[in-house]
Amino acid sequence: MRKLLILAAAILALSSCNNTGDDKKDDLPDDSTNNGGGGAQAASMAAKTDADGYTVLFDGISTAGWHRYGGGMPGTSWKVMNGELILDSAAKMDGGNLVSNDEYENFDLKLEWKIAKNGNSGIMWGVHDDSTEFKEPYYTGPEMQIVDNEGHPDGKLVKHQAGDLYDLISSSTKSAKPAGEWNEAEVKLVNGKLDLYLNGNNVVSTTMWDDNWKKMVAGSKFKQWPAFGTFKKGHIVLQDHGNMVSFRNVRIKTL
Numbered sequence: 370m371r372k373l374l375i376l377a378a379a380i381l382a383l384s385s386c387n388n389t390g391d392d393k394k395d396d397l398p399d400d401s402t403n404n405g406g407g408g409a410q411a412a413s414m415a416a417k418t419d420a421d422g423y424t425v426l427f428d429g430i431s432t433a434g435w436h437r438y439g440g441g442m443p444g445t446s447w448k449v450m451n452g453e454l455i456l457d458s459a460a461k462m463d464g465g466n467l468v469s470n471d472e473y474e475n476f477d478l479k480l481e482w483k484i485a486k487n488g489n490s491g492i493m494w495g496v497h498d499d500s501t502e503f504k505e506p507y508y509t510g511p512e513m514q515i516v517d518n519e520g521h522p523d524g525k526l527v528k529h530q531a532g533d534l535y536d537l538i539s540s541s542t543k544s545a546k547p548a549g550e551w552n553e554a555e556v557k558l559v560n561g562k563l564d565l566y567l568n569g570n571n572v573v574s575t576t577m578w579d580d581n582w583k584k585m586v587a588g589s590k591f592k593q594w595p596a597f598g599t600f601k602k603g604h605i606v607l608q609d610h611g612n613m614v615s616f617r618n619v620r621i622k623t624l
Contacts, residue, residue, distance in 0.1 A: 423479065423620035426469060426605070427454050438466040438606065439500025446609070454616040456490070456609055466506050468498055469605040475624040478556040478605060481617050484531075486548040487520035488612035491535060494556055495603035497596065506606045508594040511537070511577075513556055513565050515614060517548040532567035536589045540565075540572035551617075559624050561601075 417425050426434055429452040432443045446464035448455045456464055473494070484490060496510035503509050512535040518524035528536050531545035531552070544567040546552050555566035558577070565573035576582060577598060591597040607616060 419620060421622075423477075423622045425620050427480075427616065427619035429617070432467070434470050435467050435607075436470060438468050438496075438498065438506050440498075443467055444609070452617055454607070454619070456607075456612075456614050458485075458611055458613045464609040464611075466609050467607040468496065468506070472602050472604055473621060473623065474602040475559050476557070477622045477624055478619075479554070479621070480619040481551050481553050482515050483551050483615040484515055484517050484548055485613035486517055488515075488517050488548065488614055489521050489523055489610040490515040490612060490614040491608040491610065492554060492556060493606035493608065494558065495598065495600045496606045497600050498604050503594075503596065506604075506608070507591075507597075509596050509598075509600055510603060510606055511535070511563075511598050512608070513554060513573075515552075515554075515608075518543075518545055520548060521612075532565065532572045534563075534565060534573045534575065536591065537585050538573050538575055540567065541574075542570050542572055544568045544570045544572060557624075 417428075419425060428434075429449070431449055432447055432454070435443055437443055444463035444465040446457050446460050446462045447467060448457050458464070476494075478492075478494065480492070482490070482492075491512040491514055493506055493510035493512045496506045497503060498506075514523070514529060514531055514533045514535045516523050516529070516531050518530050523529040524531070528534075528539050530540065530543070532540040532543075532554075546568065553566075553568050557564045557566070561577045561579065563573070563575050563577050564571055578601070582598065586592060586598055605621070
């Protein structure tokens with residue numbers, strides 16, 4: 370009898386140890402939330418609202434809330450490291466333009482960007498996400514330029530410098546920080562009134578869709594794409610221009 374009691378106690382102890390191990394395994398984080406895999410946790414974080422009433426578009430741990438232009442998962446060159454959303458062009462993998470899942474009409478978009486030496490990128494809005502009809506997002510969406518003014522050829526061109534409404538309006542003040550440093554950008558659109566801010570300065574102010582807007586577009590490279598700048602509601606796009614660029618603190622408020 371004593372031997373049977375000892376054996377039963379041993380079996381019970383072993384069972385308890387196994388159950389404890391299973392519980393610890395269940396508490397481990399899902400690796401899919403650490404990169405482009407997304408996941409329920411990442412999705413809920415991407416949808417949260419901060420203290421200022423802005424919806425967080427980039428949760429700092431995944432690409433939840435974003436997709437490739439035309440559909441599909443973000444390219445593998447888009448990486449999340451140290452709370453930054455990085456286009457790792459050096460990896461020479463699949464990138465592509467990054468598109469917000471949701472569309473916006475009247476909004477205030479704020480983010481920080483950092484461009485690599487000699488790099489080029491951009492922030493677009495009002496993008497119609499249909500790659501079968503429009504090959505590139507810039508066929509429809511205006512762009513706030515991101516560029517290394519000192520190292521990239523575009524940095525020497527009028528209306529192509531950091532903070533410019535690309536190929537349409539030059540920044541009123543040159544506010545960009547050098548390559549490798551963080552810049553604070555803001556795009557605010559309310560009933561056609563467009564304001565661009567760079568590092569706290571209102572660098573561009575104009576009105577979309579009026580006669581002056583149409584005249585500007587007709588005198589720009591975008592005249593070859595009739596749908597450019599015509600959609601009053603559309604997606605936000607972070608551009609893959611083939612150069613390394615980083616984003617963080619990406620958030621938006623519907624106005």
